[in-house]
Amino acid sequence: MPDPLDFQSIMMALQDFWAAQGCLIWQPYYTQVGAGTMNPATFLRVLGPEPWNVAYVEPSIRPDDGRYGENPNRMQMHYQFQVILKPDPGNPQELYLKSLQALGIDPRQHDLRFVEDNWEAPALGAWGLGWEVWLDGQEITQFTYFQQAGGFVLDPVSVEITYGLDRIAIALQRVHGFQEIRWNTPGSDSTGLSGLTAGEVNLQAEQEHSRYYFEVGDIERLKNMYQLFEAEANNALEHGLVLPAYDYLLKCSHTFNVLDTRGAIGVTERQAFFARMRELSRRVAGAYLEQRQRLEYPWLDENRGAGEQANSGANEKTQSLSGQLTDPADLLFEIGTEELPAGDLDGALAQLEQRLPALLSELRLEHGPLRVMGTPRRLVVSVDDLAPRQPDLEQLVKGPPASRAFDSLGQPTPAAEGFARSKGVALADLQLQEVDGGRYAVALMRTAGRPAGEVLAEAIPGLIASLRFDKSMRWNSSNAAFSRPIRWLLALLGDRVIPFEYAGLVSGNTSRGLRFSRWEEFSVNNPQEYSSCLAEQGFLLDVSHRRQRIAEQVGRLAVEVGGAVPEDQGLLAEVANLVEVPAGLLGSFDPQHLDLPGEVLSSVMKKHQRYFPVERDGKLLPYFIAISNHGDGNLIDERELVREGNEHVIRARFADAAFFIEEDLKKPLQAYLPDLGTLVFQGQLGSMLDKTHRIYHLVEDLSGMLGLTLEQSRVAVRAAELAKADLVTKMVVEMTSLQGVMGRVYALHFGEPEEVGTAIFEHYLPRFTGDVPPRTLPGLAVGLADRLDTLSGLFAAGLAPSGARDPFGQRRAALGLVSNLIAWDLNFDVRQALGMAADRLPIAASEESRRACLAFVGERLRHLLLERGYRYDVVEAVLAEQADNPAAAQRAVQELAAWVQRSDWNRILPAYARCVRITRDFQERFAVDPAVFEEPSEKELYAALQTAGAAGRQAGLVDDFLNAFLPLIPAINRFFDQVLVMVEVEAVRKNRLGLLQRVAALADGVADLSKLEGF
């Protein structure tokens, strides 16, 4: 094996490769940029209709990635290699993979993956969809289909390929970090110094610039620079100078980054900066577009060769094998895509499962079993025994009334003629029929059944087009939208191709297997052959099969090191959608890293790397399990390079976490509080610091309501003070999911009591559906206060969620509030608590907003109870009386649910109902005077009521109410048998109504039984 390329040879090899692909070789930009994207050779050239192919190195400066040279692969300057292909050449992934081979990366020795990553540059008004490309778990490239830049929709779309050269070199040279990268190679006969490493060349720069960015840069001066740059950008724009303006925008951006790293930018300020830069970039982009238009798009000249090669010829050999089938045949339909995001794969499969049967039925095609399957690179539909053609169809179509269709002589009128003509039937074929009780002229329309292939060829494009995704993209001139580009379409009915075109592709019988295998592209003659080909490659087309396989492998590998992997269905589901042929791999890391908080390690492994952490007795072991995509899919992945690569990555990731934590620990948690002042909660409601103050006081208010001891109250108040401080720490800014976790860690580090730390952590509980509730009262109290403030505040500010929009997460807040109270089974007056919260707001909360807020919480409670499976009417009945007290409502619902199941319920409810029905229209509460009773049954009922009333009842309890009510039933029944309530004499009548009102009132505060079925 030849020596791996040195660093400079990697750069030169990429230049050579892309130059040979017709790319213009460009140079790094002459002002600091965070990425090659910001070089005008990308940002401006992707705008407008002209083609553009370019490749260049870009040493990219990201101040906040500075690590003083101490992280293996995170540096304030990293080397990118940037490629822009505009328009999409149709095979950019393949070109990219070839370029890796040109670097000496043997894809068979490695795990190469395209992992969803949607790119957005808010300062540039730019976004795109694509992937991180992973080499053995390491992100080595960002691959993006640019959709928008400077706020302009891009047409054509550009493919952007951004190589991380340092990481590629680390992987290729199998070294442990950027410092060890061999930059050049001592030649046999070369003179002078050589054989240098990147560390020798750049370590000093990393150290110095990190210090400058984190510690030394003068904030005031940097802010002044920003202002000057911005003013000059505007000055240049006013004179119509696009490039000078853009240069200054870039300088703004870099200066902003330095300020940010320096810790000088509050969150509100950040948004303002971004808005200003976005506006500038929009104006620059607009000016550039105008300029090119004025120049009449010189590069559109068709003699310039090239232009979009579309995908013509991609399926050149595929000819329609269509023809008439006479027997049922299997249908196979495969949409071949570039790697779909895990969520989009699930979404597409669900939509196909729903729509396909309906479609086939609409198409009148009989069929046998139907399966919808998929992997990241394909959506597959398989239908057994599809009818070879539609049955013929006869339809009667109603025309004009008989009286208007035929004249008195029975001759067809012009109306009848028009109707027949419009339906395409002969006048003679019109008949008269009774329809809906009238007599009409009707046309009998016969539609001959068409061959299934023909019908499907027409229908399938619509089916593909109907699939919806959270984010869709365009990629070629067809402007078709999909989750990711569609690259091939296989459609077979039996051994015939179903011929159609979509997104610039022609359907055929060609599929693609694992890359770099002999199956890279293959043809099949029929659905069965397709299945067996994929099976032979180890594909598990069915998502659930993949999950199962992965779970098995993960389990086996964990056992090998004496551990186990805690269940995580979310991770499992995601990972199963990232591979076509899963192969688990056990990696290890330095046990020293176990010094980091376990939640941090787990979060890093799961969120960043999609690894399964391995535990023993609830404690992490220094291992992880990664799932790679592997041709020998049934085996555990034994490729040494793959493991080594993954282990390198996690080492760097952990080092980075350690860096953040180390930085964060430079001051106590308390000291972060002032920074909260720069973090806006919401415009009218102030900063997170303001919110913290409110929570703090609210916790004091709630202590009594929640029955906290003095000690618990002290803990809760301190926790409230610190609860939000970690939001401005570096670790949490990097991984928001660690909020609360880091708060606890940092609090304890600086000597806060264990209970305070716990409450800080717990106040976020539950974090997601199925998460645990807080297990301490202080934690509960702080969380309640936080949510009460959020809800009452946002409603007071007029920001109630509407429709599906819930940008502030109020649904989650309300649900957490309700579910915690239920979990703790704590009586709690939500109305009162919201009122207290509202009274502490910096703005006035109108009565209406208070009502709306309370109703909103009640609504969450309703959903929660319904989700728990309670009958709708039971929930309604209880909530009518107890919506303000979720725990009580839950209790009541539970009890009532049992009552309505009782066999004697049909005796109980009617008795109560009689009392209610006769009284409910009276607003007035009538007095009851025993002296006015005339009938014995009146007196009996009154006495029974007295007894029931005397029984000890706990407020809101259904059991207490109904148990008290049960004895009244005979008296009620007798009363109604024997007594006429609505007598003439007013005093008697009101006395009787008053008595029944009192019976009905027994349910006050418990439930409104009138909401129940059968009432």
Add this chain to the structure above:
Amino acid sequence: MPDPLDFQSIMMALQDFWAAQGCLIWQPYYTQVGAGTMNPATFLRVLGPEPWNVAYVEPSIRPDDGRYGENPNRMQMHYQFQVILKPDPGNPQELYLKSLQALGIDPRQHDLRFVEDNWEAPALGAWGLGWEVWLDGQEITQFTYFQQAGGFVLDPVSVEITYGLDRIAIALQRVHGFQEIRWNTPGSDSTGLSGLTAGEVNLQAEQEHSRYYFEVGDIERLKNMYQLFEAEANNALEHGLVLPAYDYLLKCSHTFNVLDTRGAIGVTERQAFFARMRELSRRVAGAYLEQRQRLEYPWLDENRGAGEQANSGANEKTQSLSGQLTDPADLLFEIGTEELPAGDLDGALAQLEQRLPALLSELRLEHGPLRVMGTPRRLVVSVDDLAPRQPDLEQLVKGPPASRAFDSLGQPTPAAEGFARSKGVALADLQLQEVDGGRYAVALMRTAGRPAGEVLAEAIPGLIASLRFDKSMRWNSSNAAFSRPIRWLLALLGDRVIPFEYAGLVSGNTSRGLRFSRWEEFSVNNPQEYSSCLAEQGFLLDVSHRRQRIAEQVGRLAVEVGGAVPEDQGLLAEVANLVEVPAGLLGSFDPQHLDLPGEVLSSVMKKHQRYFPVERDGKLLPYFIAISNHGDGNLIDERELVREGNEHVIRARFADAAFFIEEDLKKPLQAYLPDLGTLVFQGQLGSMLDKTHRIYHLVEDLSGMLGLTLEQSRVAVRAAELAKADLVTKMVVEMTSLQGVMGRVYALHFGEPEEVGTAIFEHYLPRFTGDVPPRTLPGLAVGLADRLDTLSGLFAAGLAPSGARDPFGQRRAALGLVSNLIAWDLNFDVRQALGMAADRLPIAASEESRRACLAFVGERLRHLLLERGYRYDVVEAVLAEQADNPAAAQRAVQELAAWVQRSDWNRILPAYARCVRITRDFQERFAVDPAVFEEPSEKELYAALQTAGAAGRQAGLVDDFLNAFLPLIPAINRFFDQVLVMVEVEAVRKNRLGLLQRVAALADGVADLSKLEGF
């Protein structure tokens, strides 16, 4: 012939070439730099003892080179390829030339030259010596041996090679300007847009940035930016951060350049900016050096390979052929160098011519004819018939006096013993001899003659080391200093090598011929063979032969187009020193360029390109003649590529001049006056605007003295006002030699009268020795006023020139003053005029300074007269009386010179002398009373004197004086024969003395004849 490389392939080929030479491939810097030199990979890495070899592209931003995309090869951004070789590998020129071949430049088809260019970056405290490399007249590379950076002397010296990629591409692709450069090539199967030109990619940027730099940039904001950058540089330095500080220094530098281009920097301000940047760069460099020292110079690790390869082995095969010669032999000694500057070549030859005979005589080596010759690449000494060895030598050395050397017994004393020992002779060999009138012990020392080879081997290194140059450089670890690196040493005495070492080289019998010929390196067996080898290659070793050859060729070529080339000895001498084998070449340019002022065209051709302009009837023709270095030296250069290249260059040069003029013409000349306020003349004497005011008034003062008419006076005053305005125009800033020329052009363009334009131009006349004087009185007047102000002002400020130092050019000013007065033959009282000038100064001019100034002007007059060949004593005699009036002095000298040649002069002078000698010691002027005369001869003399006095005499004229004096001679002679002057009687004595005093006084204001020989 394959297609020439496209632009990106040129860059990639250079990367490949230098990577193969062991260079680290680096990237362009991420902040705007004016040159690759400013990339820290050069500026910092050349500091300190560590080796470093690097190569990279650098898109270099030079705002003031912006030409709105309209110049063929001057742009605000040009692409450099930068190479640093540290230490000197010993053959950097050869490596460089190989790299050109790697680009497909066939040196045999082109004219490749190394033309002196000394590089200096005042803002970086850096300088070096080297060349522009010319490809067919086009500068394509800057090749420099770095001597200093950041104010630190560099050891080792770095070789810097800076390719101008755009120009190389233009030449290689044979296109007409940067816009046409093919950047990439449409591939046969490449997809997408390709085949772009540099114009398509970069023209818009050229236009926009030019506009920004020249018109749009906001001066106030840019100045603020500069301040902020500088403050941050200091901030970073205070924290010991070298690279961040350096980044900000670069930003300062770029911002300064923008300000400068924007016209916002006065000349004084410029110096202040430079001083600040230089100070910053010094501190940055110092900090970097300390840092590397603290790191213990890791790259000095000897295992890193390489290090200086010195020149060991360069002459490996050369073995000393030394041995004993018995017969006289020819000596040949060649110092092979990299291209010497034209002036240094002349200087070295002169020094050798002077020292060599002395050296040989000192070495006691008899020899025949001796010749000193040279070309840019060699200094050659040839001596015929050198004696094979020194003769033996006997020397008597004086010791102690006899009385102290021998005691009374005749025994030698310790003093004698000591003397004998110190001289290495036996005690017995001491003798006693008379020396200088005393008796001494003497030693007879015999020195045996040594072989010539041995003696020369010892002496030659000293001879080389003794050569001095205006600027010397070091290049390798020998730290030898020379004009340019010495690369080989050939030294033959007959057929024997004279063995010695110098500057890391060993002498041998190898020489080098024209590059890329079969003579690239060749050995010779003896001096005769050397001569014939060089002759065979067409070399003209003798400078005068080359001049003659060139003059012939230039004449022939001019005739071909019906023109002639005006004589320009300076240019001829320079060009002859730029080539070894001259070959003239006739090129043409677009006659449209003849619209530009002829002086501009000529200046550009001569100064920038060393071309001979071709004229007919005093008007330029659209042709030029270039002298290339060519193997077929006897022929006119017929290589088509060479002509084409040269024609391209001159086109670009003219376009550039046109640009400057167009820019300058955007406002009238008058409008440049305020800018003169920013141009310092001298600290105490104010700006050039202040000077202009003084000249203006002085011209008014002088009008009367010079006898100007009213109209002439008006012209002169207006011309004085405008005379200096062109100093701040772009064309003059670019080419100072055009001062006055452009003033006239611009004045006339904006409607000034022809006479004013002429006076503006003429006030600089004469510009050099041999130049014409002004031909109009206003021109003369303005020039006089300017020079009077300069001289009186600088003397008043205490800035008299001293020794060879004359930074303000006062010698030239005084000479111009004097020579113009003489040329116009105008009586003019310099004393009075200097006084008037002194009175207008902003500072007080002391009496002493006034005297010194006047004396300084007199001194120039003396030199001028002496240079014109007048006898020293004649000049002295006249200047003693008429130094203040140069024209009169010249007249007087001319006349007196004729008188002293007269045959009767030995009668005239003694007669006059007798009168003077007897009276000159008396200070008192005695009265003459005719009544006191006693003798007839007294009376006769008195009468003759009366007659002479009555004759009309023009002041100062020698002829008038002596013609008046002639008739007195017989009377004088008789008087002295017959009269005793010094009689006792005082009255008589004084009366006689008085008479003689009157005779002597006839010469007053004419000449002091006592200064004459024979007086």
